Ligand SMILES: O=C(O)CCC(=O)C(=O)O
């Protein structure tokens with residue numbers, strides 16, 4: 001692919017983002033400072049910040065093409081988990097839907113399968129973007145995740161697939177929609193359905209039993225950049241319909257520098273391919 005048009009600035013985010021609308025180059029004064037304040041207010045009030053049309057049209061085409069070229073080599077992962085991705089509330093009755101494991105399938109590229117020279121990796125590696133994500137959340141420090149598999153992922157939901165309801169294990173998830181579904185494939189969530197100490201169990205149970213009336217969604221065309229406090233709002237993606245897959249990049253950040261996941265967790269998420277890599281490394 002001809003990347004020449006994306007080489008004007010050394011920090012890739014400046015080549016790809018719609019800077020007129022989203023002036024992230026300078027967040028300390030003028031339009032950038034006003035924009036940042038808006039994002040911070042959104043995040044604080046609603047727990048999300050949804051930036052529609054964040055990526056320029058030509059850049060989006062290049063990013064989507066790049067991912068679509070890599071995805072045929074990605075494994076199909078079967079993800080089966082409770083909404084908490086772990087320990088279930090011991091007080092929940094045995095037939096409680098919150099005890100149930102939900103399953104979905106995704107075609108998923110792990111970080112080590114996304115070459116460093118891709119525009120997408122360069123976007124993720126952007127210090128300006130990391131700084132923007134940190135400041136929207138008003139964190140004193142934020143780092144890109146150091147895990148060789150987890151840091152940056154591309155997830156394709158094929159027609160007929162959904163992303164099962166869950167809470168994220170990190171507080172804030174950052175996504176970039178690279179290719180929208182023709183129909184369906186909506187990001188849906190129950191705003192602030194839990195805190196560190198409590199959960200709106202009625203609302204959660206209603207959603208899990210198919211009542212979407214309290215769920216919110218926002219319109220997200222391809223190129224939308226979303227920050228979302230997914231650790232506190234139950235969420236998922238509705239069934240993808242139409243002919244093409246829905247493709248999202250997941251950008252992972254952490255308040256701790258150098259954070260990596262345990263081998264067990266990575267094997268559970270990424271399956272056989274990663275199990276083999278780790279076994280070979282251990283025996284070398
Ligand atoms: O694909 C999305 O928009 C959301 C994905 C998600 O919830 C996650 O990866 O944790």
Ligand SMILES: [Fe+2]
Pocket residue numbers: 166167168173230235
């Ligand atoms: Fe999530």
